[in-house]
Amino acid sequence: MSHSLVDRDALDELTAVIGAEKLVGLLDRFVVSLTTAFEGPDRANDDYGREAHTLVSMSGMLGCAELSRACRGLEESAKAGDDLTGSLIDLRTLRDRTIAALRDLRAQTRLSA
Helix, strand or coil: CCCCCCCHHHHHHHHHHHCHHHHHHHHHHHHHHHHCCCCCCCCCHHHHHHHHHHHHHHHHHCCCHHHHHHHHHHHHHHHHCCCCHHHHHHHHHHHHHHHHHHHHHHHHHCCCC
């Protein structure tokens, strides 16, 4: 997809509400939580579903709509008892691309805590 994984307008709106320093803190914590998201062998669907549920709103609020939609889809698949193997592979790839996009954005804007 050619569109950005991070909606800069959403981040600008959030910055106007909470300030740049708080936004940087949120983004840093979000990246840390994403780094280990959906990892680990032999986890139950419910575990992945809860993790996805937690990330749906945070990723949406931080302008990562594609990641938010993917997390919602995984959450629904987990609730339905579907095989998550393919979804997890796709979601981990999207997670890694989103982390890279957030880090690039931070470097470009020279945001610092």
